[in-house]
Amino acid sequence: MLNRRSLLKAGAAAGVLAAVPVGLVLGAQPRRAAAATTPFTVPLRVPRPLRPTRLADYDLYRLTSREADVAILPGTTSRVRTLGGALSPLIVARRGRPVIIEQANALDVPFSMHLHGGHVPAHSDGHPDNEVAPGRSRLFRYPNNQPASTMWVHDHSHHAHAENIYRGAAATYVLTDPAEDALPLPKGQYDVTLQLRDAKLEDDGTLVYDLHGFQDRPTFLVNGSPRPYFEVAARKYRFRLVNTSNERAFVLRLGEGDEFTHIATDGGLLPAPVPSRILQVWPAERQEIVVDFSKYPVGSKIVLSTMMTFPGEAPEVLRFDVVRTADDPSSVPATLRPVADLGTPAVERTFAMSFDPQRGQHLINGKPFDVNRVDFRPKLGVTEIWTIENKDVDFTIPHSLHPHLEHFQVVDRNGKPAGPNEAGLKDTITVMPGESARIKIKFTDYTGRFMFHCHLMGHLTMGMMGQMEMAR
Ligand SMILES: [Cu+2]
Structure with missing residues (x-):
């Protein structure tokens, strides 16, 4: 986790070229909730897993990217873009059993489906070369040969992606496996995805x-x-948080700073649970927590709020209403998943992230994205160390880096070893202005071209992406 100073900087930096006075970032927020945003009048929608066609060797889903009119604010409908007609659909997949998605594009813009966090072949990774044109369809094959984790599916067509995600086309993709099943963590109705x-x-x-x-x-x-509000029982719940915002970071706290247990990040379970009172969820990241509501009397209402808001914004995100008691056989074990061994690094690379005001572009190592340029060629099976440097001190812009195909380990931030909240596998790392981080990564299994990019969607649209070609 970042320290308080970094948090303040993050608050000041959450927007491009925005300098928000520090006093407005943490502490009392001006409340100006319009009727449209009166909190806790709408129940949380809890998605049920989509039903695939179960074939002998794989599960088949048909997902059409299309517009739909859905109820968001009471008494109104909103025209949104969806994967399959509803907001926040959920796919639950099993390790070792492939999923094939037939993606039909009924939008009037290109759509290229990407499983964020997925270890998938290049042809199914959503490369801009594989865009599905309006009116066409394409098969995406996800082998699911990777440890259990919470992922998400979104568009990666260059230029249309930011708007497609913003307008709602994002699915949560939960991969389960026997190792995780064997743990006594909350399951079933007590395991809830939150986009x-x-x-x-x-x-x-x-x-x-x-x-x-x-x-x-x-x-x-x-x-x-x-x-929304969510009616819960006085027992433990597992929450899988996925930040699908284009550029919004959430710095969450529960109640007045109550304790919860951080159990997983982008690539799945942490080595060990981390008692926490603040949870940062940057764009595209997944963070999972266990909240034990048994310490609250029935009738309690506990608000999840974000400590990072702009002037005039209300901080409330979600309210948990404890409405009943329940048995609770679940627990959080002291160890969750062994640390992955990614080997000894043999290659070093540096990624300097910067905004160029002259060109109005966001650059990696001084260059904007060019689909005709391969930036580097990693060898499969060779461990690499990447240094990510955020050069945007003057503009105070945070940047992230998301390499496709593989998860990584955070080695250090500004030379200091990564903390326990970053001790698991990640696929997206956010770095504050003037700071740096090092990650260890080893690409495996699939050759071909994959993207790496900042996951702040405005930056990505404005060039902050490159491509790497994997070779044996
Ligand atoms: Cu960026």
Whole structure:
């Protein structure tokens, strides 16, 4: 986790070129909740897993990217883009059993489906070369030969992706495996996926998009519900948080800073649980926690809020209403998953992330994305160390790096070893202005071209992406 100073900087830095006075970032927030955003009037939508066609060797899903009119604000409908007609659909897959998704594109823009966190062949990774044109369809094959984790599916077509994600086309993809099943963590109805995002909604329900409007998206949606409430039993729950926002970071706290248990990140379970009171969820990241509601009397209402807001925004994200007691056979074991051995690094690379105001572009190592350029060629099976440097001190812009195909380990931040909250596998790392981080990564199994990029969608749209070609 970042320290308090970094948090303040993060708060000041959450928007491109935005300098938010520190006093407005943490502490008392001006409340100006419009009728549209009155918190806790709508119940949380809890998605049920989509039903695949079960074939002998794989599960088949048909997911159409299309517009739909859905109820978000009470009494209105909102025209959104979806994967399959609803917001926040959920796919639950099993390690060792492949999933094939037939993706049909009924939008009037290109769509290229990407399983974020997926260890998948190049042809199924959502490379811009594999865009599905409007009216066409394509098969995406996900082998699911990787440890259990919470992933998500979104568009990766270059230029349309930011708007497609913002307008709602994002699915949660939970991969389970026997090792995780064997742990006594909360299961079934007590294991809940929470897609978090910001949005700008007019009172009539209209969802307003602007690539650079991230400071003006004051409503928070959880699984497509605006600042909802969720009725829980007085026992432990596992929450899988996925930040699908284009650029919004959530710095979450529960109640007045109550303790919860951090158990997993992008690539699945941490080596050991980490008692925590603050949880950062940066764009595209997944963070999983266990909350034990048995310490609250029935009738308690506990608010999950974000400590990083812009002036005029309300901090509330979600309220847990403890409405009943329940048996609780679950527990959080002292060890969760062994640390992965990614080997000894043989290759070093540096990624300097910067905004170029002259060109109006976001660059990696001084270059914007060019689909005709391969930036480097990793060898499969060779361990690499990457240094990610955020050069945007003057503009105070955070950047992240998300390499496709493989998870990585965070080695250190600014020379200091990564903390216990980053001791598991990650696939997206955010680095504050003027800071640096080192990661260890080893690509395996699949040759071909894969992307690496910043996951702040405005930056990505404005060039902050490159491609690597894997070779044996
Ligand atoms: Cu960036």
